[in-house]
Amino acid sequence: MRARARWIDPAWLKAPLLYLRFPSILFALIAATTILGATTAAAPLMLSSAGNAAIQQEVDQLGEDQVGLTYNAFGFIQRSTFGPANQQVKSAGAAIPRLADPTLTVEGSATQIENLNGDESSVRLLSRTGALSNVKKLTPDKGIEGVWISDTNAEELRVGPGDKITIDRLDVENTMTIAGVYRNLGAE
Numbered sequence: 001m002r003a004r005a006r007w008i009d010p011a012w013l014k015a016p017l018l019y020l021r022f023p024s025i026l027f028a029l030i031a032a033t034t035i036l037g038a039t040t041a042a043a044p045l046m047l048s049s050a051g052n053a054a055i056q057q058e059v060d061q062l063g064e065d066q067v068g069l070t071y072n073a074f075g076f077i078q079r080s081t082f083g084p085a086n087q088q089v090k091s092a093g094a095a096i097p098r099l100a101d102p103t104l105t106v107e108g109s110a111t112q113i114e115n116l117n118g119d120e121s122s123v124r125l126l127s128r129t130g131a132l133s134n135v136k137k138l139t140p141d142k143g144i145e146g147v148w149i150s151d152t153n154a155e156e157l158r159v160g161p162g163d164k165i166t167i168d169r170l171d172v173e174n175t176m177t178i179a180g181v182y183r184n185l186g187a188e
Contacts, residue, residue, distance in 0.1 A: 103129045113149075113165045115157040123153055125167070135182040146177035150184040 019026040086104045108125030132141075138151055139161050147165070154160060159178055167174045 105129070108169070111167060111169045113153065113157070113167050115159050115163070115165055119157050121153045121156040123149065125169075132182070135185065137180060137182050139180045141180055144177055144179040146179035148180045148182055149178055151181050152184040152187075154178070154181045 019029075089104070105128040106126070110122055110124050112120045113123050114120045132148065135148075137148075142161060144161055149159075149165070157165065159165060161178050161180050163178050164175055165178060167176060
């Protein structure tokens, strides 16, 4: 004699029909599903709204001169390359009310500089809008067109304002004049 396999228990077949006998259970299940679905759908909107409110509150506390766009780029520093990008950021920032002028920051990778005697020192090239207002200048600004280097690098190479250094980057050598010396940021 063969036994029939029972895949579904007969009690489970009757379970959906029990809701007809107990409508309050059916109503509670529908209400719970509706509430759960509504809160799940509203969560991203609530988080976005809370995030916007937090940003607005911070902008109100800081003031216009402390809130703005910052454009960071990494690579070899060439003014001609980043001029158009800087203009795009300025245009985008102008469309947003209450923002300060954008800050352009260009950070290069570590590279070597050397003096005329061939002594080398390791540096990280950086160009930033208003950078010199955020460092302690150890030499007066004499209006020399060139680069500013840290006191650590100046001591290693025994150079100062008006002296020439060579930057060797990607097999391209650029000779630049030292415009001034500032205190190494690591020492501050």
